[in-house]
Amino acid sequence: MGLSTTTTTIAMVTKRALHPSAARDSTQHLTLLLTLSSSSITLPPGTHPTPATKYPSKTHCINVSSRISPTAPRSLIYLPSQRTIYPPYSDQPTPFRQLRHFYYLSGCDLPDCHLTYDVQKQKLTLYIPPLDPREVLWTGMPKGKVELMEELDVDEVRFSDELRADLDEWVSGCYTAGGVVYCLDKKSLPPPPPEAAGMGLDECALAEQGWGWTAMRGVVIDTAKLLPTINDCRVCKDSHEISLLRKAISITRRAHISVMDLLRTTHGPNPKRSITTLNESHLEATFTSTCISLHARTQAYEPIVCSGRNCATLHYTSNSAPLAGKQLLLIDAGCEFHNYASDITRTYPLSGTWTPAAKAVYDIVDRMQSHCIARTIAGVSWRETHLLAARLATEGLLSLGIFHHGSVDQIFKAGTWEAFFPHGLGHMLGLETHDVEGTSDNDGGYDPHLPFSSGNSRRGTPEMGTLVNRILRPNMVLTVEPGIYFCEWIIKPYLSDPKHMHFIDAEVLERYWDVGGVRIEDVVLVNEVGRGNEVLSKDIPRGW
Template sequence: MGTAENYQEVLRGKYPAKLHAKNVAEFIVAKGGDKTGTLYLEAQKSRLLEDNDEAEPFRQRRYFYYLSGCNLADCYLTYSMQSEKLTLFIPPIEPEEVIWSGLPTSVEEALEKYDVDEVKTTEDVNSHLASSANSPQTTLYAIPDQVSDETTFLSYNNTDFSQLKSAIETCRVTKSDYEIALLRKANAISTDAHINVMKAASSAKNETELEAVFIKSCIERGAKHQSYHSIVAAGENAATLHYVHNNAPISGQDLLLLDAGCEADCYCADITRTFPISGSFTTESRAIYDIVLDMQKQCTAALKAGVKWDDVHLLAHKVAIQGLLSLGIMRGSPDDILVARTSVAFFPHGLGHYLGMDTHDTGGNPNYRDADPMFRYLRVRGTLPARSVITVEPGIYFCRFIIEPYLKEEGQRKFIDEKVLERYWSVGGVRIEDNILITEEGSENLTPTPKEVEDLVRIIKAG
């Protein structure tokens, strides 16, 4: 397993497409699938913007990338589960396109670059499928709505659209060394960008300026794509969990919440830092920051393979309740508050989610219909396997829209001191988020972004 120091060495190798394909095939066979079957996947198509001759921004299908490591549009792949042969099909050279766009990747270049056994052009897809279906029991595994009209599976005895997608989603939860190295790289680049925002915060006049600092920092380090739309929220804007405007003036607000991360070859960083814009916390914002940092540290310390994520989320609420009681924002018995779920008013979202090629990565099995409000938005349910990567992102928020209904309900308002609460609305919200690799013995934090108070203050004031 690569370390922070040698992730670049790991990345000198090839993305392990054949390992991933083998794992997916074995998963399907273990579920009763056809061991002589063929896996079939298509890349995302290149498209033009509606009513325009410009290309749409391209984002590779993650299912295809997982079994290919190929970020080219209009490609196909097959994997023979019996022979373990992985074949990639890339677009042929179109002379008229070369005039405008230059030479595309050649068959020879693709074979050298990608971890596949054979490279052909897309003109050969149907003939290859016909020749591969040499057994009357052979099954073709594909993903619904991701098969081109011109592709034919008539040579296969069975076509299964039910297993491949879920098999890939499950296998993606546990990461190979190469994937972990990509996540380290994304975290390293994103950390530099977070630090640059901290340095620029005290002189910024608008949230947009700081979003631009983050994006510029990523692009000039080779990461041209963001994992998701950044949240750059000053003051009370941070009380909105997925604040997206990023355009409000910065003038006298206390804290800035920055939730942002870049992609490194389709793998995501997802980091949140909250810090004082001026370099100095107020009494109230420091108190909330300390509680959230304690929540994060205690929850991270509880992690290791086999731990039930639901229990770690519950621990976060227990720490939050004790902290809010110590400030006088909450009152009463911590056990009674926990049973009443009053802490959900201040910490309404889940503790975290799996991370990989998607920010909210696959395999979490959430239950958004859960009757229990404490667990309804928890994106991962059940135990964590070794080599999974999960975010730990507790937060405390002062959102009037969420809290005020609690103040009107008899069973809830008795646990909240409105007079003390009044002093905390301007804090907005505090969230701290790291990307954690689960190991057999414990965990490893992949996120080196500063978060201790003295480090934040030093960076901001030196900016």
């Protein structure tokens, strides 16, 4: 029903091809191939709904190319997508996750693709894999050229086996005046020409030897400018990106509430189940299943669902311990929606009632966050806001008696607070959970008042980390996530360190180990100068 004659033919041939008694001859394969290659293929209405507004990939390309400021008469941006990857000795591919820079310039979430953007013509072309009849039998009909043109903000969709010829044609116009091809790095170069295929060299070596692209054809490959330029463009979000972040956060809100609803069933006048029947994995399953039911199949990162002393581990992902007898639950989790991440943390008592020790720690973290959110506005240094959080943590721990024998200034300058607040205040959020920061507004030098884990190193790649080295600008989106933790393997070395031991009262500290840790995390959008900010996750409850 709703299938064209051509689509019906596909179904018939597919059924016959899978039947054990089907004849596997060349005629059958050719029939299938011709049927699948027909341009008249149609799909049932509604199979792939077109979004109300297209992802603004063309605008992103224009912004990136204008910042590169190419000087050559002809300039081309080239990017490959994530390839399909098969682990050794396996016919099952690893889960697909699109390369974020490719998605930013294409809006395409398919593997094994390529894009080119002709800067002078402002033409964005997407190259997709040709139809493979064998794959169609197993995974169904992929999106075709017409469908992708309707969904994506691109000028043309072509098959990837046309890419090499198109590149050669583009290069032919550079013989006299010259040209530049901008690539992310030497591992992301265009495919080599056929005449180089038998040389046994990788794409980087081929390019360095000039095969088809460098000096011998008047074209220079630039691998220095594109990556930092895209990163700079990604830092401030446009309205479409912000709408995707809002959607991801709204789904995450529902998932957090689902976990709280489950915990409610263990308490009250007529509890439906005992807390002794639950462990952390039940809560993780509730969270992720809620996201999936709301069309967010992918988590932005592995959920952190921890209880009791497990809350002291920053990125605890075992999510398997029983809940009975624990004071607190810390759940740090968020879904992705169209590749845009959410990242929300809530900490609350499993029983619904705070212990005095846990409530005292929570109040300190809550104060840290509220003061820091107030400073998450355009023109403010994030490093200074991080230091404010550290000072507030120092004040709070001194008020509890965990810190003693020193003033706030003395303990703060000694850095003893890092034993309890060992991470950055927050991070950029976007296509990555720890999204790119762009070009630093600071010198990036060592600061003795910042912890090594957050201030003086970067995780993953340059430009990415847990401390934002930026002066905040409008349309930046950040998390604000202070925390205080009682992690024995971090704190106990401080208890024997002459620089710190006299500031920590080990006897008072003993009362807090079972608290584990408290973190509160919200997502904040920086508004225009003078207009403050918007807490995008403000509607997510802080407990049940």
